[in-house]
Amino acid sequence: MNNIVLCGFMGCGKSTVGKNLSRKMGRKFLDMDTYIEQKAGMKVSEIFEKFGEDGFRDMEHNACKELSEMSELVIASGGGAFTFKRNSEVFKNKDIIVLLDVPLEVVKIRLKNDKSRPLLQKPNKDEIMKELYNKRLPLYRDAADIIIEGQNSPIKTAFSIIDEVNNFRRLNSMNR
Ligand code: S3P
Numbered sequence: 001m002n003n004i005v006l007c008g009f010m011g012c013g014k015s016t017v018g019k020n021l022s023r024k025m026g027r028k029f030l031d032m033d034t035y036i037e038q039k040a041g042m043k044v045s046e047i048f049e050k051f052g053e054d055g056f057r058d059m060e061h062n063a064c065k066e067l068s069e070m071s072e073l074v075i076a077s078g079g080g081a082f083t084f085k086r087n088s089e090v091f092k093n094k095d096i097i098v099l100l101d102v103p104l105e106v107v108k109i110r111l112k113n114d115k116s117r118p119l120l121q122k123p124n125k126d127e128i129m130k131e132l133y134n135k136r137l138p139l140y141r142d143a144a145d146i147i148i149e150g151q152n153s154p155i156k157t158a159f160s161i162i163d164e165v166n167n168f169r170r171l172n173s174m175n176r
Helices: 014-025 032-040 044-068 085-091 104-110 125-143 154-172
Strands: 004-007 028-031 073-076 096-101 146-149
Touching: 004 014, 014 028, 014 073, 014 154, 028 032, 032 044, 032 073, 044 085, 096 125, 096 154, 104 125, 146 154
Parallel strands: 004 073, 004 096, 028 073, 096 146
Antiparallel strands: none
16 A cells, blocks of 8 residues: 655645644655655754755655655645646555645735745745746646645545545455
């Protein structure tokens, strides 16, 4: 049984939905950013400050490689992870990649008061979010095996994922 990896924009609910999903499936939950923070011994914001975004992306890529070696996990990826082909390639055809598709207007509201995400600590936050969102959505869609509308409650979304994962497995007749 391989991993289920949630992807999507910041604020789409990867961690909250992922925790619900792991409980319902009896799997362990792992948050990629937390994994990176534990390895680095510092917060994502400090990594950005100290090593720049490129430094963070390298750590993120290493985390992808390491997590893909594990199995039976529900993984919440960071919002940038699946915008890089080198990361999608690590999981593709091995694990099941699920995009939580949430409209820009919804994530804008959820991230309005966010202080923890380095990419959003700018005066023109709304503009940056719109630009990033539009640039990233096609990349997420490309990487994903399954696309789920993520606007419902986390538990409802988790149940939709379970249904779609079962369908996906059936259609691909594989034991992933
Ligand atoms: C990022 C998203 C964050 C975190 C980092 C960069 C991004 O994760 O990995 O701040 O590039 O979208 P969340 O999606 O969990 O906020």
